[in-house]
Amino acid sequence: MNGKFVASSGKDALLRQYLLEASKAMEAVDNCYCYFVGVNEEEPDADYMHELWENQAAHRASLELDVFKNLIEKAKPLIVTMSNDPVLIIIEGKASF
Incomplete structure (x- = not known):
């Protein structure tokens, strides 16, 4: 899952x-493989998150x-707008931690 959260000004x-x-908190959730929080310098009120789960049921x-x-x-x-990219089902790839 990938999401974008835009906060109200100053929040x-x-x-x-x-x-x-x-x-x-996700560190204690076994079937959450990653949960990243990121920013885009061109959008100071926006925060992004990227989550990778064992399956959709684990996320729910x-x-x-x-x-x-x-x-x-x-x-x-605090959230003015929120959007999610399409949920992808990963079929193959690589991750290093």
Whole structure:
């Protein structure tokens, strides 16, 4: 999954903090293979995330965990727009960690 979150003016740092908290919490989720938070210098109010999951069910299950429910509730009021790229099913490739 790839997503873009645009925060209301002046709230980008707080939104980024919540996304980074989610990233740290993902370390305890076995079937989350990666969760990256990134920025684009040309869009100061935007934050990007990239997630790689074992499958879609694993991602859906993570949204039911209290830690993520709480982070989502805190972040929602800060988000002006949100978009997701199409969900890709990876068939082959390489990742190094």
